[in-house]
Amino acid sequence: MGRCSMRVFDAWLVVSLISVGSAGGCAGGSRAAKTKPDGAAGDGAPGKSDATLDGSRTDGSQADGGGARCGNGVVEGQEACDDGNTLSGDGCSADCHLETCDAQSCPQGCCNQTGQCVNGAQDAVCGKGGQTCQDCTQSDEICHNQACEALTGCDPGTKMDCGNCGQRTCAGDRTWGGCEGEGVCGAGEIQELGTCGNCGTLQRVCQSDCTLGDAQCVNEGICHPGDISTDGCGACQSKECTQQCSWGSCQTAQEVCNGQDDDCNGTCDDGFACCQAATDSCTTSCGSTGTKTCQSGCTWGSCQPPSETCNGQDDNCDGHVDEGYRVDVEGSTFTAMHAYNAGCNGWGMACNNAIHQFCAGRNGCSVSGFGPVEANGDNMNLVCAAGADVITSTYTELQGYLSSCTSATPASGSCSAAIHRYCWHHGYTSGFGPVYSADPTVRFTCVHDGTVLNPTYTVLSTIQPPCDGSTERWGMYCNSAIHRWCQQQGYGSGYGPVENNGDDCYVVCLTN
């Protein structure tokens, strides 16, 4: 306020103003210099309103009476002011009355020349409503609380960075507002979340926009604690990854499960149950000799049984002995059979003998065979059989089972029946042959597990018409019919008839 009272104005548009009070902050003092002296020094009536001018002044400067003209720039007669125009809103009305806003309507700021209440404006002009004028036209001043004050604070509307990517805005009162729009972190700050990977640190870095980046594993070591490596080490040496995730020095190798003799003491994977990938024999659950393999963790795997072989035992532990070796239907030729018996050209004793020799000489379980069961030109199918025993006997003995079996017709229904009966009486299921005939010696084959069935000639003739019991009761067509019929029943093959009577014909089917 002191500044206000010290101020001296050298010009003033309002030519006459008489203070009617001291309500304004700038009341009194040298602001009077701005008023036009009324020349009534010592009139002793400073509070008297100019509106009561009565023309009785003695200064003689202006006439109070008629002839006053508003807008001529001269305060005359009843005019309170005359600003040289007849516009309203500029502090002096069109009829030269003061346009005022008083202290009540403009308590904080100043009334400017247009009667508007302003505050914080550099160019405000106080002076209406009976207040003493203040013209804050200096660049380092501002009108505030009806007075000019030194210009301080910020420029309204300007912004300033603050906090984490936040901003303050300068308010109308030239003070800074609060920090707004801040991010969650300070740019460049690192938030550590713990450990990760090989001795690494899991962290999030605060981005330039004050948001957190993705978590990343940084500063990892080069190995995993406890890992063993021989890289860069000499023979029989290795290094171990430390707890700090870096390799230790090369030292005498530590034996690890890897199928190698790491420490060069002559034993692979010593300290473990076995050398990785090594194999050894073992006894299977069914007593056969199997194989076990050392697993990746250097412990033995289970004992794996071997494949089934023809040895009278269950090798693969499936509960079956020599499966796959019972009956084997084989394609061949009569020409091939000549190597065993030159007389084998179709059906009969020579082929019985040739097929028997062929099957007995094969690898595997088969000890004998029968057929042909199919024939087409030189091609033929024969059947090798396992689970059988070759019996050497005499025609005299066979004749004890059927007298019509003689060496003159060994490949006949009579000898077939005699052999079947012989085998049956000797504990077998059945038998076939003869497979060798040189009177008095006869050899035939008894089978352990054939199945005796009676398809009848009526049925067999639907497969091979000549095997009808009259055209043929025993021979090549019946061989084929029986072979096919047994296969239709789910067997591998079959032979016969081993007994026949009328339409009945008993055959023997053999499993695969």
Ligand SMILES: [Ca+2]
């Ligand atoms: Ca070793």
Ligand SMILES: [Ca+2]
């Ligand atoms: Ca090893």
Ligand SMILES: [Ca+2]
């Ligand atoms: Ca088996």
Ligand SMILES: [Ca+2]
């Ligand atoms: Ca076996």
